[in-house]
Amino acid sequence: MVNSRSWPSEETELELITQAQRGDRRAFGELIRRHREGVVNVVYRMCGDAHLAEDAAQEAFIRAWRHLPKFRPRSPFRNWLYRIATNVALDVLRRERPTIGLDELSLASSAKGPQERVEEEERGEQVRRAVLALAPGSRTVLVLREYEGLSYREIAETLEIPIGTVMSRLNYARKCLRESLAFYLEAI
């Protein structure tokens, strides 16, 4: 599956999944190609470190391969992958917690003073930190909703939690973010 021959595009995802379930590595490689970006980004939003994210995304795909025979195509493959990815991300966070310093997560609004020129880059960075400062449960829901565009029901299925919990976590996450990012929101 290292070779770069492109898979015929008419190959449906379901066919690829069936082949990969039988142990076909090339079919699985094509599935990785299609979902890598989404998975890497979910993990990245969850743990905030690009290198960590890529490594964790690899880990997620390996777990997916191992559990592939258990996948049932009732719900989208992407959601199934995202569930694995968020679990891997939470594991990574649990392992790496000490290395992510608290001060690194705290917001600069208290430190430098946003009166200075606000660069787009700076704003993006603050947003990233604000998201990382959320509790993992609400962060996961927020990432799947705001960045991956999953519906409430899809998030509920992905994380195996009730829809009511999805809504309350999302509301809570947004409330926290409105507070921590108040400066940037008022500036818009």
Add this chain to the structure above:
Amino acid sequence: MSEHVIAWLGAYHDGELGRRQVRQVEAHLEGCEVCRAALEGLRQLSALLLESPATSDLSPPEHFIAQVGLRLPRRPERPAWYRALEMAWRLTPLGLLAAWAIAQAVLVVSGATLIALQMGLGGEAAAWLLPVLTPVSAEVDLFSLSGSGLNDMRRIAGGLLSYGGPLGWGAVLNLLSLVVIGLLYWSWLASWWVRHRRQQL
């Protein structure tokens, strides 16, 4: 003015409300500045969140796929029933070969015995096999029932069985099973080859 709809605004913003609720919320929004501001806050937050860039320095896809490939175990893990089924599938040709050998042996032994008997060899021990193997006419045997006894019954049964051809029904069935077993074996080989090729690709 109706009650505020702040609790619904998140779901409204996410497009998760039913048509009726949407109408309710929109009717309220028209006359309520507080809720309009809250909704605007949600929209601004969503826009701001998207300003945080996705990972920029992704390694090239081929590299990523190759790296995952290196770390993959040989096959995905299967549930136990699947592994049992697969074991049975692998043992299928052995079973077929054994069945084929048995059928072949029966054919050879019966043929040899028949020839031996026709040549007058074999003696007492093989004598009871004669009715099964020789094309005795059933009608003839039915008429000779008078003599009855176990031996006659055997001869009649054997006669009915062997009413078919020079070698009798038994041999025809035997040949037929050989053919069926052979066909099963070849189709197993063919499907194995197809699977094997697909995995090599």
